[in-house]
Amino acid sequence: MIEIQNLVKIYESGKQKVKGVQDVSLTINDGEIFGIVGYSGAGKSTLLRCINMLEWPTSGNVKIDGVDLTSLSRQELRRARQKIGMIFQHFHLVRSKTVFDNVAFALKAAGKSKQEIRNKVDDLLEMVGLQDKRDAYPSQLSGGQKQRVGIARALANDPNVLLCDEATSALDPGTTRQILLLLKKINQELGITIVLITHEMGVVKEICDRIAVMQDGKIIECGEVYELFARPEEPLTRSFIDSVLQLELPEHLVKNRRGTLVRLQYRGEAASDTVISDMLQSFRVKGNIIHGKIEYIQNKPLGILVLELIGDESEVKRAIDFMHERTGGLEVIEHAA
CATH class of the missing domain: 3.30.70.260 (ACT domain)
Structure with missing residues (x-):
């Protein structure tokens, strides 16, 4: 379970202070796919990066499975992060390394043996459907294949939580659907909790169990996907839903x-x-x-x-x-x- 309590993130630039996240409290249940939706600048990516302390909160707490990440030492936090996988919009693959080596990177850092690494990487590439691309380089892959490598890499250390920061925004609609189906398969087969950041309500509709809608660093509405589609209360939520259901009459x-x-x-x-x-x-x-x-x-x-x-x-x-x-x-x- 992920518990976010009164989280605030303030950026300081000279004398200016900008609130990226404003007093957010949120509970994400074990094994669910949770979407965080908002337009650019809403604070959703900042909130996601606070979950694994890539951004250190100004105040508030983030607990994963009862452990308060804000109270950990650097060494303890490094160990805790091994159980939090992350995939990115622009893949962040090492161009000079093969698909195998990109996925193996985290396992090498964790001190696994060569045989353990070989077995694990082969299993992960089979899961994401890239067995035949084992020795290929990122430049030889399509966008969807690159994201599959990113997903395999994020799963290398058997995480309990998978954070997805606009994971499908750089992909075409057909490839987006394939990646979403893969994430849903991973969630169902491995029981991993997935937190998915997006500005596309169609992505949420496809795979999420619950969603939170963010605006100006705050969560303005939160609930089960079906209930929010059926009974949106906030104008922003309604506009997101209308864009998917195409309810505006010519x-x-x-x-x-x-x-x-x-x-x-x-x-x-x-x-x-x-x-x-x-x-x-x-x-x-x-x-x-x-x-x-x-x-x-x-x-x-x-x-x-x-x-x-x-x-x-x-x-x-x-x-x-x-x-x-x-x-x-x-x-x-x-x-x-």
Whole structure:
């Protein structure tokens, strides 16, 4: 378990003080994939680097499995870091060394024997699907292959925690999906806790169990991925989610509408409910479907439907109340006619 308590990180430049992280408290459970989301400058990478003390907090505590890293000596911290793997956006591979030697580096530093190193590296390269690239150099690899080497290297000392700093931001969408599936496989097979920093909500949707949304060095919202997608409270969280679910209607679909536009959200089992047909049969209104889709998040459906309701004002209101009661997720779009 990772426990972050009242963490503050202040950078000083001359007389100026900039707060990179402001009083963050957070608990990350064993074995989960935890996402930290925010735009550039939100403080998410600083927070991640404080977890393994690459950035020393100005105040506050970071505990991993009950051990307060801020209280350790340099030697004790070096030993503790062996159980915290880290992968980076730009890979950080040694160009002059082969794939084998890049992965073996941490094992050599830990004093492992040649046979132990050989066996471990071969196992890791098989896990990340790079057995045939054992003797290749980084310049001969694609971006996805370089990141696989980075993942294998981070796993060399059998860490309990894997920190991922924008691990897919330099990759194309297809390669990003492959890397995310690999991380999910590692999490499930090895039980490693993964903390994933990203500015892409699609990455979070793909593999995370819980997320924290950061803004101006603070966590403004935190919870299970499905719940935040279904019920975002903060405007920033909503904007992130809208970018993934593509809920913004083009202006030409809204313009010159005669009725009331509503956005209906189905959660869980309600995504397959007959609420629309029941509403049309129960009230004297007509309904036009303007936009609709169903997303699957953590294997649970989340449905979004935009309707134009045409009819007498009182009937439309009754229909809206009916659908809201059935789904618990209905919004009248303000710019509707």
